[in-house]
Amino acid sequence: MEDKIVIRNLSKVFGKNPKMALEALKNGKSKDEILNEQKQTIGVHDVNFTVKKSEIFVLMGLSGSGKSTLQRLINRLHTPSTGEIVIDGIDITKLNPHELRVFRRKHFCGMVFQNFAILPHRTVLENVEFGLELQGVEKDIREQKSLEVIKSVGLDGNEDSYPSQLSGGMQQRVGLARGLAVDADILLMDEAFSALDPLIRRQMQDELLELQEKMQKTIVFVTHDLDEAFRLGNRIAIMKDGRIVQIGSAEEIISKPADDYVKAFVENMNRSAILTAGAIMLPPEETALSGDGPRTIMRKIRKKGLAGILMTDTKKRVKGYIKADRLAAYIKENQSKENIPFDENLVEEAASVNEDTPLTDVINSYTEHEYGPVAVVDSDNRLKGVIVRGAVIAALSEDHIETAE
């Protein structure tokens, strides 16, 4: 995928003499030593990464790790001390204030903040119009556009409410809508859901993912919550003391933590929420093919000693599940016949999940279908693998993690 944001050797020092601080860092001084000796704070130090188009890139770290500073460097709310920030091929560290303003209007959907940062004296509609208003878009057009976005975030009917009349979740929808109303493709979200209570938070995360499916923005999302990072992020950068410790997908980070710091983080996670079906599935065993006669199918079952078998068509699309005992009974009934015709009634619905289905949901499909393995399928219902009950339990116990990959 296309590179949207490329960050090279980016550093930010808060203080009067950034060069001196960076020099000291090179010579092995720690962040704390520099703060004590020079009264300068290292915000971000020598960071390199690339955000791809239309991905959700999460910056994860504890407070003081520099994640918010790094995000504010991306749209130059903070001016970097050294390094490059290349967005769509333009190094924005070289823009003058006017050019920067124009660039922000064109490329950034503003920002979504933890405390919403919506204007208390404006209605929902007027708040959503804010970005367009700054660009000088005409009243009719920006109103029409804003109403569309308001609808898409589920705020319709509240256009004329003031922020103080709305709940936290609703206020954050306003914040999100304000960003989405602008015709740009980079959305920065700073702890956007951290002030919401857990249920609403979860709901907002789902809605963001749903919106993202349609809107395909490039999102840089800052959070201190690993669960949230893993839920939302296509890729996650874990930060510590102004540096990036590890970048990777949730599974990469869980299965191969780069150091003890990351490991300690990951250990406290609710594993079932992050591990996906794809991570623990086994290669598909032999399947019954449509067109196979009952006796052929029975032979396949016996060979493996299974309680049943998945049935697919010739394109590996999953048709269903056949239980061994029912098949045996059917064959017995029709023993006299030379060629027993296959009875479609034998095929039961199979439990199936996608590769990126979280383990929690895999467990749910187990409780719905008490028999057989769970089929892991792609978007076209083609069989990619199977999950047997034992694998789920094993994956939930820590030791299994290293071998799962």
Add this chain to the structure above:
Amino acid sequence: MLPYRIPLNDWITAAVNFLEEKLGVVFDLFSVIIYFLVDNLKDGMLFFHPLILIVLIAGITFYLAGWKNALVAFLGLILTENIGLWEAFIETLALVLTAEILIIAAGFPIGIWAARSDRVNSVIRPILDFMQTMPAFVYLIPAVMFFGLGLVPGVVATFVFAMPPLIRLTSLGIRQVPKELIEAADAFGATDMQKLIKVQVPVAKATILAGVNQSIMLGLSMVVIAAMIGAGGLGEDVLRGIQRLNVGQGFEAGLVVVILAIILDRITSSFDSKKA
């Protein structure tokens, strides 16, 4: 202690003389503006029959501050008219309004400036402290030296005395606008002017209006004192009461000042809650 007296008195006199000589044109311009505003406001208000104006003021008070305040205003103004202080009342009101117009014209931009620059703020703060803690009477002397006697030095002294709270509260209000609101505006590519008009001033409105309210109240107190240098209005009646030891006359005029103060306070302190 020192072998000689520091000639502070002479220095200040010399400085005032110097300014008068060099900046005479500016002072003349000031005079013209102030006269123009006071005269027109006064004539404008006296053009109406008192009853019309009383109903109008009571109506505004009712709209902005509720019926109880409106009733107080109505009865107070009827009393004012009845005891023959209507013209003095209007004159004082014109002086206060003139001073307030000038205060807003100068104080609001200065407040914004002080909010945007720490350096400006650090220069202005001690000046404001100085202006506010100086006894009110002291302003009358340079005002008289520059503008002679009459209403102009009265308005100028009021202007200087009553401006600090507006500057202070404008600056404070804008500085208190949450950092994230500013960041949000920046992130959307707002210009400084857009930020000021669409974010900072509206969000700081309540605080700024509190500054307007305070400066009006201070201004009113100063306008009364300014009667000592011939500014006219209700202060003159108070002064006359003192000079002649006429308790009743002084008290009447003082009571009308209170009535005016109540009306102005109720109206200006309601601006915010009404519109928010």
